[in-house]
Amino acid sequence: MSPPNRESVAEIARSTGITTQTLYNWRSQWQKQGQLVPATTKPPEQWSALDKLAAVIQAAGLSGPDLGAFCRERGLYPKQLARWRQAAEDANGPSAPSMADQRELQRKNQELIRQNRRLQRELEKKEKALSEAATLLMLSKKLDQLWPRDEEQ
Structure with missing residues (x-):
């Protein structure tokens, strides 16, 4: 489910024989733990806000080569993460209602x-x-x- 493979739940269920409900339950548990599991074939810019925020949080303490490795594993660019982080900061800024x-x-x-x-x-x-x-x-x-x-x- 995780990038860079980003296989859908249905594809994983067909290839492994695990039921889709079990896979959805696992994905839900991983997301509750803060794991980045978009499980979509969509490009990163079309991820949900929750998945983008999870990526920003996971990459928050990384820099240099570690950040590059993190981005490569997930099919991201550091500029995307910086933009998403700025959007999250702006959403909670003083102009927020x-x-x-x-x-x-x-x-x-x-x-x-x-x-x-x-x-x-x-x-x-x-x-x-x-x-x-x-x-x-x-x-x-x-x-x-x-x-x-x-x-x-």
Whole structure:
């Protein structure tokens, strides 16, 4: 599962005869221990945020030849690790929203969702009314064609 092989769980199960559920359980245990086990054939830039963070954490104490070996084993470049590390630092920097800000954003988001639903219902009602009006207009024109009104009356 680990780079550079990055075989999928299904491929490993076929080649070894181990059930996929067992492999998923093992992968989950390794990830909980902080191991880098993306188990994907995707290139490193498409890894999940959790896998990128795990790679940054594992490489944190490495430098020079050790860092190079770590990167080669996993199919990474040191520049990728540096970029991922910077992204993790920026995510927790002073510009990161506080819990109160996040709650306020969630409240506003919920309000917008409610407003959107209300507007959708209103739009549906108006579309129905418009459809009915168009149908009535069309029927009245057909009625006038079939039985013209006497204009003398």
